[in-house]
Amino acid sequence: MEMRRFSYWESELPPEPLPPRDLPRRVDRLIVGAGFMGRWLAYFLSKRAQPARTLVIDRDRFSYGASSRNAGFLTCGQVSEMLSDVQHAGIDSVVDTFLQRRQGIAIVRREFPDFDIEDCGSTDYDEVTDDKRELLAQLNQAAGEEIYTVRAGRIGNDVRPTVFNKADGALHPVKLMRVLQGRASSAGFEFGVKALRVAEGKAELETPAGRHELEYGRAFICTNSFAGELDAASDVQPGRGQVIVTSPVRTRTDRTLGYLNAGYDYFRFVDDRLLLGGGRDRFKAEHGTRELRPTEEVREYLKQVAAEVLGHDDWQVEHQWAGIMGFVGGKHLGGSPRRKIDDRTEVIAGFGGMGVALTPLVAERIVMEDLV
Ligand SMILES: Cc1cc2nc3c(=O)[nH]c(=O)nc-3n(C[C@H](O)[C@H](O)[C@H](O)COP(=O)(O)OP(=O)(O)OC[C@H]3O[C@@H](n4cnc5c(N)ncnc54)[C@H](O)[C@@H]3O)c2cc1C
CATH class of the missing domain: 3.50.50.60 (FAD/NAD(P)-binding domain)
Structure with missing residues (x-):
């Protein structure tokens, strides 16, 4: 075994x-x-x-x-992923899921007000397009408040326009x-x-x-x-997700949750380390498997993304693991x-x-x- x-x-x-x-x-x-x-x-x-x-x-x-x-993101979603969801599931389904996730987050906070949730928000680092601006306006309207804003975000050695979500947080x-x-x-x-x-x-x-x-x-x-x-x-079809955690590391990257590559790659900081997951869209073996074994290929890919996120490669991978998600109809x-x-x-x-x-x-x- x-x-x-x-x-x-x-x-x-x-x-x-x-x-x-x-x-x-x-x-x-x-x-x-x-x-x-x-x-x-x-x-x-x-x-x-x-x-x-x-x-x-x-x-x-x-x-x-x-x-x-998992990664412990308490999130109502990020705009790049939702934009691609609109293509196959439609805007009503995207807005409905966004509102459900907001309600779920509110339940966690209501039931356990003393539980430690890091109110760090999240940053979507993909290009801010006109389509995205339109979608974030729709989401803000549905929420009845300005959750998503466009602002400058720092990632590694780069500062760029990003979509920031103020409602997202992280937990253990x-x-x-x-x-x-x-x-x-x-x-x-x-x-x-x-x-x-x-x-x-x-x-x-x-x-x-x-x-x-x-x-x-x-x-x-x-x-x-x-x-x-x-x-x-x-x-319910399986999909494997893999995660790495680095050694403690210095960086100028914003300490929010972070999303890249339409949400397929994601990161947060925990105990001064970078936790980064992703690669599922690039590796066929991540689809359809229930095997909880992490792989060398995904580790190498995640290391490349981590270097971009941190702006240097003066760190080691100290943890790597896999978890299995379930997707209804594979979607x-x-x-x-x-x-x-x-x-x-x-x-x-x-x-x-x-x-x-x-x-x-x-x-x-x-x-x-x-x-x-
Ligand atoms: C790498 C990764 C990162 C993720 N990051 C996030 C995130 O940041 N935010 C987010 O919202 N979601 C995230 N998710 C998804 C999230 O973790 C899942 O949606 C959620 O945990 C599903 O919970 P569950 O209770 O339905 O299933 P699971 O946590 O999978 O629990 C199923 C349980 O059933 C048990 N089991 C199976 N078969 C049997 C049996 N026959 N008899 C008895 N027990 C059995 C298993 O041992 C297991 O404990 C991530 C998932 C992965 C894999």
């Missing part, structure tokens, strides 16, 4: 999975997958006046997909996942437990102690790019993450590169309608 390559955020994970406990034979709500989606659902279920008996399981010791291995994803688990007080979390079959009120689980059967009232399958293993008709935008398998079982998966902002909104909506 491939050795786990820990993400920067995962350095604080327990070294070994917790020993398995006795699993219940029946629960009201079963959540498969303890990424952001599963944890936000468990959190909102726990907040209900009469919390349901909820069990969250994950086959990993913590979570092993996208949530603990694993810290937020832990907070969610801690506050999901009525939910039990069991790790190292894999769902083999979940349908029509019955789940078959594989645990370190052997097979276990469980009955449930409702189940939510939140396994993202792995949804197809439990739902043969799933149209970045336009599909619904919700798919009913039967009256009791639903898949909630496929947030692409937007799950940090979107999962709280989707979870809150599901729990509001889950009155059974």
Whole structure:
């Protein structure tokens, strides 16, 4: 088995999975997958006046997909990417997703006002075209405030016109996942437990102690790019994202979130290091794979981009990892993450590169309608 390559955020994970406990034979709500989606659902279920008996399981010791291995951008989107989304998904879908991401960000802030969010904004360094100016005016109008402005931005040795988004921020994803688990007080979390079959009120689980059967009232399958293993008709397709983190580094680059190459390449600063991800559009092997192994080719590409971002190459790569995103229909935008398998079982998966902002909104909506 491939050795786990820990993400920067995962350095604080327990070294070994917790020993398995006795699993219940029946629960009201079963959540498969303890990424952001599963944890936000468990959190909102726990907040209900009469919390349901909820069990969250994950086959990993913590979570092993996208949530603990992403970039931690709490973002409502950047204009270059949205401009290209307009071509295939249409302006209404782009504006709607932008507003949903804004609502999701507002939920994170509302539910955890003391949680550390770096209010750094984001900068889109691609050329500012007339099309972009038009789109940012539409987005500002939809938001009812001036979120996007054109201003000079510094990247490496260059100063250029950029689109700045004042509403975006950054967080430590694993810290937020832990907070969610801690506050999901009525939910039990069991790790190292894999769902083999979940349908029509019955789940078959594989645990370190052997097979276990469980009955449930409702189940939510939140396994993202792995949804197809439990739902043969799933149209959630995988895409690997790779990230590097440098040694501590000096630079004159603006300390905002940064986007290049229509959002395919992205960066932020964390503990005086550059965290940079991307390359997915350039390397075929990043599409369709669920393999969590990072590659040498993408590392070399990310190093070139990092030198441009920092303006020099006096640094080393200290971390590299991969995470797997899920895309509904293989597309970045336009599909619904919700798919009913039967009256009791639903898949909630496929947030692409937007799950940090979107999962709280989707979870809150599901729990509001889950009155059974
Ligand atoms: C490199 C990278 C960078 C990203 N950057 C950002 C960003 O900056 N901002 C943003 O908003 N989004 C970003 N994303 C996307 C974001 O991380 C995802 O949209 C989000 O984490 C999805 O959460 P999830 O809970 O749906 O899925 P996941 O986090 O993938 O969780 C699925 C879980 O299901 C578990 N599982 C799978 N099968 C089974 C089974 N049979 N039984 C039990 N457990 C199972 C897995 O172990 C996993 O823990 C990024 C993604 C990647 C890969």
